[in-house]
Amino acid sequence: MNKSRKTGFDCPPHLLQVLAWILEFATIFVFYFFIVPIQSLLNQILMSVLFGIFQLAFIYHAFLLTKSDPTDSTLRQKPRIIRSTDAYLTYCSLCVSEVSNDSKHCMKCNRCVSKFDHHCNFVNNCIGKCNYWIFIKVIILLEMMEVIFLVCCSYVIYIWNFDSNHIKDVINGIYGDNSEFGLIIACWILGVLSLIILLANGYLISLHVWLITHKITTYELICKKRLKKTGFDSSVNIDSDETKIIPSALTGSSKRNIHASS
Numbered sequence: 001m002n003k004s005r006k007t008g009f010d011c012p013p014h015l016l017q018v019l020a021w022i023l024e025f026a027t028i029f030v031f032y033f034f035i036v037p038i039q040s041l042l043n044q045i046l047m048s049v050l051f052g053i054f055q056l057a058f059i060y061h062a063f064l065l066t067k068s069d070p071t072d073s074t075l076r077q078k079p080r081i082i083r084s085t086d087a088y089l090t091y092c093s094l095c096v097s098e099v100s101n102d103s104k105h106c107m108k109c110n111r112c113v114s115k116f117d118h119h120c121n122f123v124n125n126c127i128g129k130c131n132y133w134i135f136i137k138v139i140i141l142l143e144m145m146e147v148i149f150l151v152c153c154s155y156v157i158y159i160w161n162f163d164s165n166h167i168k169d170v171i172n173g174i175y176g177d178n179s180e181f182g183l184i185i186a187c188w189i190l191g192v193l194s195l196i197i198l199l200a201n202g203y204l205i206s207l208h209v210w211l212i213t214h215k216i217t218t219y220e221l222i223c224k225k226r227l228k229k230t231g232f233d234s235s236v237n238i239d240s241d242e243t244k245i246i247p248s249a250l251t252g253s254s255k256r257n258i259h260a261s262s
Helices: 015-038 041-067 132-175 180-214 218-230
Strands: 089-092 097-100 104-106 111-113 118-120 125-127 236-239 242-245
Touching (some): 041 132, 097 111, 180 218
Antiparallel strands (some): 236 242
């Protein structure tokens, strides 16, 4: 059995986690070293402060989300509760312990997570009861940040089309001849990526607004869709070699089953 993951900083890191941080710092570099210098002094101050505030807030909350430990609190007890008659606990044979009824075992992290929502590869961590609202703050901050960056990239491309000499004079004066082409290429590439992230993340935000208003988790929504699709009215859904548990909130029951990851 693999060692249980406590936080998103536990090795090995996920590829999407690494790529996300590379893209984050690439965005910061292009913004402050290429986009800001070609603006007027007032715009430089306003853009630097506004983007900087959202960047710092995003990095701080992304760090908290990655560092958080959403493991079921019952598993932290010493000694662990092996068997119990408590109606609010369910036995997990993978954790070899009783866990909360609303917990689910994540196979990627090899631990049960209280009020499991989903496993996020971008922070290499599970999203659950203790860190769900941090996750919400992260995706909202990301959306605001992408809006600002996309507007700035679009503005640079607009200036390039109507007053390319200004960009050439400023950028070439700082970084040398023909360096303005690097700026335009970077703005196009990161601008397109920013638009994709903006749309995908916008959909994610709208999904979680819907989930919050309906008081269910992402995992519970997936389970509902599976029940509707298969018509298999049971708290256990066998799919390939994994056992997937339909939360008791959806079935009206509290069955003692093995929790396994989807």
